[in-house]
Each structure stands twice: as structure tokens, then as C-alpha cells.
Amino acid sequence: MSNEVSRVLLIEDDASIAELQKDYLEINHIEAEIASDGLVGLNRALNESFDLIVIDIMLPSMDGFEICRRIREKKNIPLMIVSAKKEDIDKVRGLGLGADDYMTKPFSPSELVARVQAHIKRYQLLTKTDQVNDTIEIGQIRIDKSARRVFVLGEEIIFTTKEFDLLLFFMEHPNRVWMKEQLFRQVWDMDDLDSDIYTVVVHVGRIREKLKKGKLSEIPIETIWGSGYRFNT
Structure with missing residues (x-):
């Protein structure tokens, strides 16, 4: 596996939450960048290289469901939705739009880090270019x-x-x-x-x-x- 530092985009408009998530990820050697606006986050997700994207649902300009749908049309990287919306219908909708995981707020930052690490690790293992054709x-x-x-x-x-x-x-x-x-x-x-x-x-x-x-x-x-x-x- 590559020794390069993984890069994560946090699309989150709550500055205190975003900074806390960023701090915990970077303590664990994962580079994290923040986009506080939905449309800005979508543009960065589509035009920059990230190993995983964490998406809040309630955002300015564009909600997380639409962001998830649009990213999934173009890219196959891991997507995680985090939201205070606890209803089953929201979870089903988010996962149905192509999200790999759905976390309900509040959650511990250490759990976020563990899930991010697991998704990135598995994605990198499964997309290595040196695999024998099988x-x-x-x-x-x-x-x-x-x-x-x-x-x-x-x-x-x-x-x-x-x-x-x-x-x-x-x-x-x-x-x-x-x-x-x-x-x-x-x-x-x-x-x-x-x-x-x-x-x-x-x-x-x-x-x-x-x-x-x-x-x-x-x-x-x-x-x-x-x-x-x-x-x-």
C-alpha cells in the first residue's frame, strides 16, 4: 500500500464540528480539508483528488443528498454521510444515492476516524493496480x-x-x-x-x-x- 498521506474532504457548515473532525483526522495522519458550502464542496469533490469525502446533509447552497448523487455519477471513491437526521427514511435515501456509510450525530470523533480509516484502507486494497487478473x-x-x-x-x-x-x-x-x-x-x-x-x-x-x-x-x-x-x- 502507498505510504502517501490520505486526503479527506469534510463538507460541513458547522465550523466547530468541522474543525474537531479535522483535528482528530490529522492527529491520525489523515490530511483533512473543509468546505462549508454545499456547492463549493461539490466542485472541490469533482475537481480535486480525495481518498474519501464526508458529507453533512443540511448545507448552504446544496444539500448533502444532492452532493452525494452528483459525486457518485462521476466518481467511485468512498462517501460517508453524517447528519443529525435520524429517521430511517433519510438513512435509506442517503445509502440509496450511493453513500457507503451513514453516521448519525452526535458521534465520537474517534468513531469517525475509525470508519474513515476502514473505508480508505479497504478502497486502496481493492483498487491496487498490481493485482493479478482474476x-x-x-x-x-x-x-x-x-x-x-x-x-x-x-x-x-x-x-x-x-x-x-x-x-x-x-x-x-x-x-x-x-x-x-x-x-x-x-x-x-x-x-x-x-x-x-x-x-x-x-x-x-x-x-x-x-x-x-x-x-x-x-x-x-x-x-x-x-x-x-x-x-x-
Whole structure:
């Protein structure tokens, strides 16, 4: 892995919160920059190089949901939403727009640092350019692991970072029931940091939608009520 310092953009209009987050990240050797306006943050996210972006929802000029949607259209880097909005519908919406994680305020700065580190570490590991070409194929789904590409019935389907990671994990561990909490720990690479099952539920739903759009006749990810999910071969 590269020894370069990771760079994070904090799109947050509360100066005291932003500075606290910045301080904790930089203590842990992560360079952090702050954008206090939604539109300014979006422009920086699209035009500069960052390893991860933390986005508040309530912002001047443009809300965090729209920022998330627009970034995800152009880039596949990790996105984290942080917000005081605790309603499930907001979490589902944020994750549905392509966010990799959703943290509800208030939270400890150390938890933010841990999640940021986990997302960056996993993203860097999965996008190393020196990986040997490797593919996995089950039924009519084929994954090119080194190129991070998914093909359904021979046609490429575009997946976000965590959608890809989750589908790959299912295909590498088929015919086994996985609880949502287990999937969160395995795919998001975090050990019970207030894990939210909506993160997993929404990502599974998005994978299913994309497989359906790829005209797959039978979706292999089955919900096992009261337990979790199983990828059937």
C-alpha cells in the first residue's frame, strides 16, 4: 500500500464540528480539508483528488443528498454521510444515492476516524493496480476482480464501490446464510461500530435492482427471514 498521506474532504457548515473532525483526522495522519458550502464542496469533490469525502446533509447552497448523487455519477471513491437526521427514511435515501456509510450525530470523533480509516484502507486494497487478473463467475454473473467490473449476460453493469464489494463477497461465499451484522463487519471492514442494518439492506436492494435491469431471470440473493441473506448457486 502507498505510504502517501490520505486526503479527506469534510463538507460541513458547522465550523466547530468541522474543525474537531479535522483535528482528530490529522492527529491520525489523515490530511483533512473543509468546505462549508454545499456547492463549493461539490466542485472541490469533482475537481480535486480525495481518498474519501464526508458529507453533512443540511448545507448552504446544496444539500448533502444532492452532493452525494452528483459525486457518485462521476466518481467511485468512498462517501460517508453524517447528519443529525435520524429517521430511517433519510438513512435509506442517503445509502440509496450511493453513500457507503451513514453516521448519525452526535458521534465520537474517534468513531469517525475509525470508519474513515476502514473505508480508505479497504478502497486502496481493492483498487491496487498490481493485482493479478482474476475473475469469478457464477451462473450468468461474471466479475473481473482486478478491473472491478461486473458482467451480466455478457453486458457490463456499473456498481458503486460497496455494491461491488458486497456482490463479490456473496459470490466468493455462496450457499451460506450471512446475517446483516456479519456482512457489515466483513464488507465494511468494521467491528460493530454501531453498525446499522440499513446500510446492508439498502446495498442488497440496489444490487438486486441492477441485476434485474441486466435482465437476469432469477436473482440469486435470497432473503432468509430472521437470519439474513444467501447467495444461491
